[in-house]
Amino acid sequence: MKNSTLIIFSFAWLLKFGNSLKIDCDNPEFIREDRIHYCCKHPDGYQEFVDSCAKETGFNYIQSNEESIVDITADHATMGTCFAKCVFNKLQFMKGxxxxxxxxxxxxxxxxxxxxxxxKEMINAFDHCHGKSVENTAKFLSNPIFHNIGAEFCDPKPGVIMACVIREFFHNCPADRWAKTEECNTVLEFSKKCKDALTTI
Structure with missing residues (x-):
């Protein structure tokens, strides 16, 4: 299963872990974001849309050295908004x-x-994220990386919803889908305690 599949869909059911994990939000270097797609098993079937939209919009998947939100450039974020809009349009998820x-x-x-x-979990995640899209879009656009961006970027709402769905599903992965490894448990705990520290979730 490719890392790119995660860009659209990750999944549901919150796992609880003990306090044995010590999480340092200022030290994300030990987190391997390029491996988190192994943590929660999910059906395939979207690779064609992902690859097509990445090619059409010039969007590059996260690289191993882009492990913090500060590593995302304005250009990358701009192309990301167009990538998400493209995927949602191909899936016919948008009306206007x-x-x-x-x-x-x-x-x-x-x-x-x-x-x-x-x-059911996918629908619930989309419903939840749709309800928060106005608030989250405003928060997204308040990021300093957008201060110097011109008019040539796509409506960020699909990207904001996509990011929210990824976060919801990763944080709520059903127990029978979750890979019970120390690495996955650490990433999950890190992402819950250190919001916005990771670019993919």
Missing amino acids: DELDMSAVRQHFESKYKADPEYA
Whole structure:
């Protein structure tokens, strides 16, 4: 399973860990973001959209040396907004400038009839993130990296929703899908305690 698949979908059910993990939010170097897609198993089926949109928008997947939000350049963030918009348009999740929750619901209920738990958690995540999209978009645009960006970037709302869905699913991975490794547990605990420290979640 490629790292790029995570850019769209990660998954659901919160795991609780003891206080034995010592997390240092100022030291993310030990976190391997390029490996977190191994932590929560999920169905494939979106690679075609991901690859196509990455090519169309010039979006490059996260590199191993981009482990902090401060490593993301304005250009990369700009292309990311266009990448997310492209993916959502190809999945027909947008109606104008708004997320079409009925289309989202129909997509997952139809595509994952044999996996109703996955469909339900995906729909719940999109519903939650859709409800917070206005607030999160404003917060996203307040980031200093956008202060010097011109008008040539896409509506950030799809990207904001996508990022929210990734975070929701990674933080709520069903126990039967979660890889119970020390590395995965550490990344999850780090991402919960150090919000916005990781670029992918």
